[in-house]
Amino acid sequence: MSPRPQIDHLRKPQLLQAAAGVIAERGIASTRIADVAERAGTSSPAVLYWFESKDELLAEALTVEEERFYGELTERMTALERPRDRLRLLLEASAEEYDWTLWMELWTRALRDRSTQMARRRLDDRWRSQIAAVIRDGQEAGEFGEAHSDDVALVLASLIDGLAVQVTLGDPAVSKERMLRCALEMAESLLDCELDAAAYETAAGDGSGAAKYAVRETVPHLADTELRRELE
Secondary structure: OOOOOOOOOOOOHHHHHHHHHHHHHOOOOEEEEEEEEHHOOOOOHHHHHOOOOHHHHHHHHHHHHHHHHHHHHHHHHHHHOOOHHHHHHHHHHHHOOOOOHHHHHHHHHHOOOOHHHHHHHHHHHHHHHHHHHHHHHHHOOOOOOOOOOHHHHHHHHHHHHHHHHHHOOOOOOOOHEEEEHHHHEEEEEEHHOOOOOHHHHHHHOOOOOOHHHHHHHHHHHOOOOHHHHHHO
16 A cells, blocks of 8 residues: 655645646646646645545635635625625626636536536536625615616626636737626616726727627616616
8 A cells, every 4th residue: 555645744725726826827638736746845646635636626726716715805895885886896806806717727627527517506606696695785775776686696797707708818809997897887787876887998998888788689678677668
């Protein structure tokens, strides 16, 4: 029997931090367990003591990153009294502060790996639930119009996901500023509120109001009564 690897000096978070860095740089397909071990200053058996596969390593690395993101975000949101400001912070943080590289790796693996699929669903459900909770708070406070909070959260999360791919790929037509403006405009249209999306029009280089047009064309049933009357 092989001796147990010496891991007393090594903690799981260290491995996950190393894994996140290597996967973001090389992609999961080009990442070897040995690469993660080298980055963490340990051996491959030590890595395999904690993780059975690269897919498990990826899912846990992203989970740790999500926990860090949510921890910092929750602390900042607690300091904001108005749901309107909390929703804006959620959208701003996802567009300006979040590194989507690991998510793109997870989406690819989730197509064929069941455990990764489950991790993807768990993380997406949490993100949508947080958006929906803020929306419900805003509706109770009278800051947002009538709309199905879960449906609006799904639309906003999906829009952010799609634009984040373009930003991460370096599409010259999709800057972080334009991504944020589109998300804010969509939220304004769906919730009949003001989130200062116009402040990002100059930075985005496009004041066309594309997101507002899109919601009127594709999801008018989510908008409030006044917006539906305008559409008619």
